[in-house]
Amino acid sequence: MTASTRQTRFKIGGMDCASCAAKIDTAVRRLDGVADVSVSVTGASMTVSHDGPLADDKVLRQVARLGYGIVKDSAAASRTHGQHGDHEHDHGHDHDHDHHDHAGHDHGKGTASRSASAPASEALHVHGGAEPGQPWWRSSRALLTLACALALAVAYVAGHAFPAAERWLFLAALLVGLVPIARRALMAALAGTPFSVETLMTIAAVGAVLIGATEEAAAVVVLFLIGELLEGVAAGRARASIQGLADLVPKMALVERNGGTAEVPAEQLAVGDVIVVRPGDRIPADGEITDGSSDIDEAPVTGESTPKRKGVGEAVFAGTISADGVLKVRVTAAAADNTIARVVRLVEEAQEAKAPTERFIDRFSRYYTPAVLLVGALVAVLPPLLVGADWSGWIYKGLAILLIGCPCALVISTPAAIAAGLATGARRGLLLKGGAVLEGFAGINAVAFDKTGTLTEGKPVVTDVVAYGRDEGGVLSLAAALEQGSSHPLAVAILGRASAAGVAVPLASGSKAISGKGVEGDVGGVAVFLGSAKAAAERATLTEAQRAAIEGLNGQGKTVSALVADGAVAGLIAMRDEPRADAAAGIAALKGDGIRTVMLTGDNRSTAEAVAASLGMEARAELLPQDKQRIVGELKREGLKVAKVGDGINDAPALAAADIGIAMGGGTDVALETADAAILHGRVGDVWRMIRLSRSVMANIRQNITVALGLKAVFLVTTIAGITGLWPAILADTGATVLVTANAMRLLRWRG
Known part of the structure; x- marks a missing residue:
């Protein structure tokens, strides 16, 4: 543009x-x-x-x-x-x-x-x-179908009472449904689509009348309209699946105004507003908790059955439920930009990115319908012209072939499955940007993961506390006293461990940071220093056992801080960015399906190898962004189809180089707009679920195409053989369309 x-x-x-x-x-x-x-x-x-x-x-x-x-x-x-x-x-x-x-x-x-x-x-x-x-x-489509069906029923009853008028009664019933169909065929032709299903239906119905099969033509029109109505109902279900996600967001919100609260439409909330969420309420906007804590039920959005405990400073999503606490939440995204709104918008857009199979069916169908008209015409005229066969009988068979050849079931076979797959993925936090991406996942046989924030939580936690001359609680108490008020990730980890252990944290005086070394201060009259082992060795003598302990912890990829109190080493605190809770299971699931997994990280080799070993995968460490891109290229040259999982920011070159780029972790919000796919809820196992969903969709598409073409092939043979006629022909098309649509809708119940 x-x-x-x-x-x-x-x-x-x-x-x-x-x-x-x-x-x-x-x-x-x-x-x-x-x-x-x-x-x-x-x-x-x-x-x-x-x-x-x-x-x-x-x-x-x-x-x-x-x-x-x-x-x-x-x-x-x-x-x-x-x-x-x-x-x-x-x-x-x-x-x-x-x-x-x-x-x-x-x-x-x-x-x-x-x-x-x-x-x-x-x-x-x-x-x-x-x-x-x-x-x-209540739609005009349903009313037209009902009117045509009633007209046909009246024609049957009145035709028995007045046999002489039977043909005209059936002709009137036929016209109730055929006139709107013929009008649409004409309008479509004038607008550039001459070979539509309405064209086939109109030719078949008019031809049936001309050879005296008026009653059958009227019945065929009713069956056609019923099939179209059923298709519309099924399509509505797929659309409602996405709309149901949007409906999770409540219409009204309780917002703090002028020292009190006021109820306002949720769509009017602005970034920075503070809303009150009561126990049992749905949260009306994306935001950050500023006061209170509660178990947050995210099942409606993520499918997770276990609520998560969240408190001050943590993010919450619109549509989730505060189970047991009163929360104050500062709005971080307007209604049009909250997580659910973006998911709905992206899924709608994804429908336009056609899968290769869908594009093939589109191209095929452009030639298919004219070919059906040609075959029908040849069947109708060649036998009478070449061998003197009965004109009426072969024209009847030619008209039946037009109905058998209606492309409805074939054309809808792929997009119906793609739409259902994208919808069911979105409801589980799996965003796939279009049918091409959804189809592409089925062939993935290698997945390259970033480490920090993707395989791991993205924040360090205390893994080991080693005490010398006092208990672990005493070590945590002194360390936490020095770290109070700090927002450094290591400080947050120590304070979090102290809080979880219920350790009393005394006040420290004279605390100050020493650049590149650590922090020192006075705690209860005791001079305390917390910092790197090297800096601690400048203030106290490390024993051989202590040095061995530090080396052992470093060998496990952990960062070690040493605590010095009154000139002696009082303890060691080891921290590491630990794997996500489901990371090991997610990697195992991928490997169980024969998919190769590799970690690509800029972190140091010992940390990377330690985390990778705990997950059962190979690791490539100390990489720059261009190194990650190069390795993805090497995997592709080995004949692998590669998905790259990262945060969408520093992994951008590798994401672009991969067959499919998947955003996950801290950069997911950015990558919602840039990657091929995104995992909204930080589960490593969701990569495997995306691949499984894709394979389910592709299996569904193969089933649909088999049904659509298989039924047509069977009825084509039986029609030429004189076994079936117009009624079974339209039932073959209508039945195939309903079967294909219903089969695609099964994907809406996919649970992964």
Whole structure:
């Protein structure tokens, strides 16, 4: 896009599959002034990129003619964007992807109930299909299906009472459903999609009437509409899965104002506001606890069954629940930018990044539907022309082939599974940016991890306390007294261990830091120093046993601080950034699936090797960012497909070099916008879950394609053999579509 390109967003009603998106994409692209179109099925939205002003009524009319509901998204104002490469990552708009025109289909949308030519300054909208949040049974699609079914039932009853009028009664019932279908076929053809499923349906129904199969044609139209309705219901379930995530955030928040509290809409919260969260309440915004502590139930967002105890200074997410305490939380992100809002937005955008399999199906379908028309025509005319076969019988078979060849099931087989996979991953904190990434995970056979903040917690903890001449509590008490008020990570670790052990921490006087060495002060009349072993050796004599203990702890990759009291070594405190609680299990799960794991870190060799040994993986240490990038390249040259896991900042070169870059740890917020995938909740095992989810999705896609093409092949043979006709033909298409969609929706129950 150029610097002057602007983007306008619209919400689309009644769009249920990739074919719908392709039809809209093709139609809107034909408008003057449109530079690009980006359609999200899951988000039920469309972003139109245009150079200069674009009359909204042109877009509204073009989409409404196809039978879809459309409303300008007033919440997303037009923006001006610079060049960002192939993918845009701004909040509030979709990715800038290429779309492929292919045989699309519509789903029984109604007509416009409001003029599409209203002024662009108004909240423009045209209705068709279901309104957002409207029950499926109240949509125009459902009403059309019901009307056509009732008309067919009346024709059956009245036809028995008045046999002479039977044909005309069935013709009337047929027209109830066929006229809207034919109109959509014509509008799609005029908008650039001549070979749509509506075209096949219209030709088959009209042809059936011409050869006297009016009753069967009417029944086929009803079955077609029922199949489309079922497909829409299933697509709604996938969309509701993501919307359900957004609904976790409460609508109202209790915010501190003027010395009291006031209830305000959560969407009006600003960064810096302080909100009060009562026991049992959902937290209405991302924030940091400023007062109180509570068990936080993160299961609705992360799937974790065990609540986490959180207190002052710790981060909480919107949508999680404070179980047992009153909290005051300072808001750190506005409603549009909280974790859940970003997840929903990114998943919607990801729908537009098509998987290779999906792109292949798109290309295939562009030729498939015309080929079906050609085969149907050849079946209808060649036998009568070449061997003098019965015209009526072979025309009937040709029409049945048109119905068998409807591309609905095939076209939806891949995007339905991709959408369900992305949705179920997002609900578990696994963000995958598009179908290509989701498909790519299935082939990963090597994972390179950063250490600090990825495999480890990213903050040191006290692992060993060695006392000389006093107990461990006494050593911690003196050390914590010197470290009070310090925010240094090692000081925080010592204070945390003292607090956990319930050790009394006396006041220290005259405390001061000694650059590069440690800290000293007076505690209860005792001169105390805490610092490196080398600095401690300048103040006290280290015994051979003490030197051996220090070397042993250093050999385990631990940082050792020595405590000197009244000129003698009183104790040693060892600290290390320890592996995450699930790191060993996560690495074991990857290795169990035959996936190679390697740690790439800039940390010292002894620390890296000690942590790697505890996790059962290989380590490469003392690396610069370019070294990590080089090693990833070496792994790829070995024939491995590599995923790189890091914080998305100093690991950026290696993340870019890998087949798939995964953001995790302290830089996840940044990497939400830059990496191929992101793990929101710091679980090493989630890397394995992403790979397993991808493999489940790809297995589902293979099943769907087999069902879609297999049923068509079976009924093609039985139709030519004269065993089946129009009814079974449309049931084959409708049944395959329902089976494929239902199979894809099984992924919404995936638990990893």
